[in-house]
Amino acid sequence: MTAVTWTVTGTPIGPLLLAATGRGLANVVFHADGAVLGRAVDRLAAHFGGEPAEEGGETGPPPLADAVRQLRAYFAGTRTAFELELDWSLSSGFNLRVLRELAAGVPYGTVVSYQDLADRVGEPGAARAVGAAMGSNPLPVVVPCHRVVEQNGGIGGFGGGLPAKRALLELEGVLPQPLF
Structure with missing residues (x-):
């Protein structure tokens, strides 16, 4: 316990x-x-x-x-990196490897594709599995799954909903704010 x-x-x-x-x-x-x-x-x-x-x-x-x-x-808008101790016990295996790479290697204001993240963890055929790892992320926002996008420029999915993903990417200056 x-x-x-x-x-x-x-x-x-x-x-x-x-x-x-x-x-x-x-x-x-x-x-x-x-x-x-x-x-x-x-x-x-x-x-x-x-x-x-x-x-x-x-x-x-x-x-x-x-x-x-x-x-x-x-x-x-006054913090660009989290400095928190994390308990990773809600993740394991491939998902944990992907999430740790995401946390360590995709800084504020940048994005990475599902394919690029698969390549980074040495699993070039696992872009879809990276998507599943993002969906299982127990620490969204802090472990920034909102920074993972489609290779063709699409925004991809997000467990918190696409409006939240857009808002987070706008906050970080990755997406322009809507005109209307």
Whole structure:
């Protein structure tokens, strides 16, 4: 059993659930209200073996308080990199390799294609599997799956919804802001 704490923080792309263990931030969930929030907390309980405890945002334990502060600074445009301890226990195998490469090798304000990311982890035939890894990312925004796009210039998919992906890419200056 691993102790888990969580909080919900408001952002310009909607409420995000942040969950942490003693090892670091373990989960970020989009649209974290109502039924989505309940299901996310239930999944955390099932994975970590105990009922997660709700904590208060910036006043919570260090992994959560740090994450809330850094996310607020990111959305305010004053932070371009996260400096958080991460608990990677919700990922494994190929997905974990891809997510670690994404976190380490695709900085703020840049994008990479699914194919390029597959090449970087030594699996050139695995562009579709990279897409699946992005869909399974337990730490979106912090581990920036929004920076992965189609090789032909398309935006690709996104677990938080395409409007959120566009907003994140616009924030980072990768997409121009809409004219209308």
